Amino acid sequence: MQKISLEQLVAFLKEQGFIFQGSEIYGGLANAWDYGPLGVELINNIKQAWWKKFVRNNKYNIGLDSAILMNKEVWVATGHLSSFTDPLVDCKKCHTRYRADKLIEDFSNGAVTGDGKTNEELLEYIYSNKITCPNCGALEYTDIRKFNLMFKTHQGVVEDNKSEVYLRPETAQGIFVNFKNVLRSSRKKLPFGIGQIGKSFRNEITPGNFIFRTREFEQMELEFFCKPGTELEWFSYWRSFCMDFLIKLGVDKAKLRYRDHSKEELSFYSNGTTDIEFEFPWGFGELWGIASRTDYDLKAHQTHSKENLEYLDPETNEKYLPYVVEPSVGVGRILLAALFSAYDEEVNEKNETRVVLRLANVLAPYKLAVLPLIKKNHAEKANELFELYNEHFSTVYDESANIGKRYRRQDAIGTPYCVTVDDETLNNGTVTLRDRDTMEQIVLKTTEVIPYIEEKLKF
Numbered sequence: 001m002q003k004i005s006l007e008q009l010v011a012f013l014k015e016q017g018f019i020f021q022g023s024e025i026y027g028g029l030a031n032a033w034d035y036g037p038l039g040v041e042l043i044n045n046i047k048q049a050w051w052k053k054f055v056r057n058n059k060y061n062i063g064l065d066s067a068i069l070m071n072k073e074v075w076v077a078t079g080h081l082s083s084f085t086d087p088l089v090d091c092k093k094c095h096t097r098y099r100a101d102k103l104i105e106d107f108s109n110g111a112v113t114g115d116g117k118t119n120e121e122l123l124e125y126i127y128s129n130k131i132t133c134p135n136c137g138a139l140e141y142t143d144i145r146k147f148n149l150m151f152k153t154h155q156g157v158v159e160d161n162k163s164e165v166y167l168r169p170e171t172a173q174g175i176f177v178n179f180k181n182v183l184r185s186s187r188k189k190l191p192f193g194i195g196q197i198g199k200s201f202r203n204e205i206t207p208g209n210f211i212f213r214t215r216e217f218e219q220m221e222l223e224f225f226c227k228p229g230t231e232l233e234w235f236s237y238w239r240s241f242c243m244d245f246l247i248k249l250g251v252d253k254a255k256l257r258y259r260d261h262s263k264e265e266l267s268f269y270s271n272g273t274t275d276i277e278f279e280f281p282w283g284f285g286e287l288w289g290i291a292s293r294t295d296y297d298l299k300a301h302q303t304h305s306k307e308n309l310e311y312l313d314p315e316t317n318e319k320y321l322p323y324v325v326e327p328s329v330g331v332g333r334i335l336l337a338a339l340f341s342a343y344d345e346e347v348n349e350k351n352e353t354r355v356v357l358r359l360a361n362v363l364a365p366y367k368l369a370v371l372p373l374i375k376k377n378h379a380e381k382a383n384e385l386f387e388l389y390n391e392h393f394s395t396v397y398d399e400s401a402n403i404g405k406r407y408r409r410q411d412a413i414g415t416p417y418c419v420t421v422d423d424e425t426l427n428n429g430t431v432t433l434r435d436r437d438t439m440e441q442i443v444l445k446t447t448e449v450i451p452y453i454e455e456k457l458k459f
């Protein structure tokens, strides 16, 4: 059971300084969210964990950081300009606008998706299943129209056709257009992957569920290039790799599932696609899309740019376009799943509620809190230790309120360890270290704290 509703989580995260409504003092901007002091640490920790496992410490992969604004021809080549669209439908009675595929998905609790269906088939499904307008209950819709999700803007001072540019709707294409550069400069051999983390933008018709679906969001994408014929093995490899990663990040295993796309749902260029889904309070939602994309993207760019993007296989001397497996995930979606998994409330014998954010150590914004027992006696030593520990891992210092309250505060923001500085510290050089989850306390020498916590932070 999730212990918190979406509304309660939003309020909790605001209160604690994780996530605020964007432009709040001006009444906000629909669907825009800002990460506060704790949120930015948490989100950075997710990105660093991904970078470590998928790029830096991964024997196959290397990284890239490409520009958000790209030559318009990129989106012509990939088909984004003509067909990166959602099927939009309006209720004729109350004029509420919906994504036709989402109406079907919500109605069928995710059992039926819109993937692979034509506009006519979508409408037919809606009418024959009597999927009424969730707002007013009517069953009268407009025809489905295609709505392009890319944000358009202009580069430079003249606003004409030639200056049109688009904010990228995915980071992946920055990787494909750099394939040749990376291959040449890194001298990598197949199989290898290129990973990237960055902002993407989609003018979503129905954003919502807090940071689950936003118009500006951050993606972590890997394009893994391999020899044609080996792609399904790699697909299966990355499918489990991504699931293991989520579990290591503390996402509740019981709420995770794979959803393999059926033949009808698969994109025409894909020979295998799986979504890793998480059970949110509103139902299962996609966290991670893992797709075997054949040579669709490289071929499209090779044809359109007229640049040869082939790989020369040193073993066989053959030239071919590599096949690609793409695991693609939104940072915000992992964050939301990790928060729903971590939030916990306990009631003690005195009927007091303890809120504990049981985040994995690797994700916790602060790894350690340093708390002087009595401010006037212990603050100086505690500050000295804070400076020392903060050099090694993210540490926070708190001297206000009684020690019990300070422990509760750290529990609620997910700090896994607290050390209390007291007379023993001044006389014997020891501190009491308290564990967030078990509330057990142990005594350690001040110098032992660093190796103790570093061991616990291993990921």
Ligand code: ATP
Residues within 6 Å of the ligand: 170, 202, 204, 211, 212, 213, 214, 215, 216, 217, 218, 219, 286, 287, 288, 289, 328, 329, 330, 331, 332, 333
């Ligand atoms: P959906 O069906 O939810 O719209 P999608 O299948 O279009 O997602 P992809 O294009 O495969 O998504 O994008 C890869 C990943 O990027 C998704 O699995 C998700 O984690 C993230 N993502 C996509 N769109 C958004 C969004 N609007 N807001 C936040 N994250 C997103």
